[in-house]
Amino acid sequence: MVCALGIEGSANKIGIGIIRDGKVLANVRRTYITPPGEGFLPKETAKHHREAILGLVKSSLKEAQLKPSDLDVICYTKGPGMAPPLLVGAIVARTLSLLWDIPLLGVNHCIGHIEMGRLITGAQNPIVLYVSGGNTQVIAYSNKRYRIFGETIDIAVGNCLDRFARIIKLSNDPSPGYNIEQLAKSSNRYIKLPYVVKGMDVSFSGILSYIEDLAEPGKRQNKRKRPQEEEVNNYSQADLCYSLQETIFAMLVEITERAMAHCGSNEVLIVGGVGCNERLQEMMRIMCEERGGKLFATDERYCIDNGLMIAHAGAEMFRSGTRMPFEEAFVTQRFRTDEVLVSWRDD
Amino acid sequence: MSLEILKQGAEGRLYLGDFKGEACLIKERFVKKYRHPELDTQITRQRMKAEAKASGRCLAAGILAPKILHSDLNTHKLYMEYFNAAKTAKQFIQETVSTQTEDEAKKCLLEFCKRIGEIIGKMHSNHIIHGDLTTSNILINPKGGDYEVILIDFGLSHYNQATEDKGVDLYVLERALLSTHSEQPYLFEHILAAYRTACGKDEQAVLSKFEEVRARGRKRTMIG
Amino acid sequence: MMSQIANKPNESIIRVPFATPRLAEIAYKVVSVDQEPRRNFVKKTLSLENDVLVVHFQADQVKSLRTAITSFFECLLLLQDTINQFGDSKEDKLITESIDNAGTHSGSDSA
DSSP states (O other), X not given: OOEEEEEEOSSSEEEEEEEETTEEEEEEEEEEOOOTTOOOOHHHHHHHHHHXXXXXXXHHHHHHTOOGGGOSEEEEEEESSOXXXXXXXXXXXXXXXXXXXXXXXXXXXXXXHHHHHHHHHOOSSOXXXXXXXXXXXXXXXXXXXXXXEEEBSSSOHHHHHHHHHHHTTOOOSSOHHXXXXXXXXTOOOOOOOOOOEETTEEOOHHHHHHHHHHHSTTTTTTTOOOGGGOSOOOOOHHHHHHHHHHHHHHHHHHHHHHHHHHHTOOEEEEESGGGGOHHHHHHHHHHHHHTTOEEEEOOHHHHSOOHHHHHHHHHHXXXXXXXXXXXXXXXXXXXXXXXXXXTTOOO | OOOEEEEEOSSOEEEEEEETTEEEEEEEOOOOTTSOXXXXXXXXXXXHHHHHHHHHHHHHTTOOOOOXXXXXTTTTEEEEXXXXXXXXXXXXXHHHHHHSOHHHHHHHHHHHHHHHHHHHHHXXXXXXXXXXXXXXXXXXXXXXXXXXXXEOOOTTXXXXXXXXHHHHHHHHHHHHHHHHOTTOTTHHHHHHHHHHHHSOTTHHHHHHHHHHHHHHHHHOOOOO | OGGGSOSSOEXXXXXXXXXXXXXXXXXXXXXXXXXXXXXXXXXXXXXXXXXXXXXXXXXXXXXXXXXXXXXXXXXXXXXXXXXXXXXXXXXOSOOOSOOOOOOTTEEEEEO
């Protein structure tokens, strides 16, 4: 039996989760929400996390009805992510580990998402689409590693959505992506946008600047004038949100399908914050049905960054014998998914 | 006429059929219901045209690719030459590794890398960008006691002289090799070495563009 | 890194007392893990004097000294808060008190 407490704080969520042998005992989280038009900056996000983290640790222990000595391992997100907020989680994790005399483990954030998705959905060996504010990757397991088959060659899909939401001043509460999704539901007017797929890789930066021009015509008129857009368009915000989603999600589904064909796999698991978008899930489900495959997805409790996923991935590592010297309990902004040796899988 | 489905690839379904009495492969890009109909039509037409064009360009340049016999935009079907004895480079690599001794396998794969590199170099020297270079999209076709290399799946291809596009093409291949054939990490460097001998006068510029695309991938911060 | 610090560096020594030598040692271990960012040209030396954590900063520029000290204090405060709230070893028991963790600009949810 492994009982693990996990701390996640790599971006604008700070979350604590407790898990015992795959059974969820607590999963609490707070989100740093910035005003419309503003993104979250590292320093301010770290301040938010510092103010919330200890209360969350208490809440989680209370919810789980556990005392510190019931825990076998304390896990924290080692990276990737923004260093200042990551450090908040690491400092508390280190301190608790020494105070309570419980081993400490650093966990790769992306691995946390994948393992949590597998646990919740029961997917065995899926192609994983990992989509969030900082990552866009198509991943498959092979020979003790989660290998990256496709990814964005510039910005992440969630970053593209968040930045567009900021341009049209959508609320960041509960998240910019959620508000784009809601607004998109009120349109079915498809505006042609660039569609950029290169093998199993995608690119979003060109789409973002193109749609920025459509959303704010005139703002960049000296830069580039597109002949067909010379007249002021009458696209509504909803039309733009709808078309942006339709385009970028079609790209994601396409590269996922290409990875399925390449790897000969029939299961897809979507993880990461963008993964709770119901339109993306719907499109992926249709693709899977067309090729006799199966989609696995989770809701916002597990898709969006949370402490539980760190606890669970850490528990799997701990169970399979992984230990970490205390001096290695640092954080790192860059930490690729395929750097981690997946010691807990035997297939 | 009921056709035998060979395979459902990423791009569409593959059937065995015939065109004017000649056995051929039919690739049907069926309507993908997950995409907006307008986007789907646009993508399907674009990919079919790209595939037919690139195949013609390759053959004209002396690079083996399936001959396109007929293209039907209304039924989204492309009729093309079928190589019934061919296997994918992916299968070829895996079989070579599992059936030969380590030294033999490596020798065989180094020769394979040389050929692949030269063909991709030749393709780029003709400014053909494949767009989806993976070991699933390269066929190894036995011929006599030897084999020939055939490039397939040109749906994402285009014609471009820009070094950026060639750099990205190489980057896509490198990543595909690293993820699919992680046990043979040496493949790409040998392919690249052969590529350099065949890619034409832009060699230096393409290589530095490739390094730049690679660096972008490494530098990207991954938050959340 | 030492070679990059001038002969007459700006220096600051911070002495932080803890309730017990054990807690001071925990603090020492926790803050020892993080290296100063290379480009800051700051040298941070940590030592323990019984129940006191001693931190010695050296930097070429006052500005980099300030940056290093500020981020050190942020970690230190969080560490002290953690010790204050969870450090009593006799307190290995279930939490029953009500918890107030409301913050500003923050959305909260529980699953």
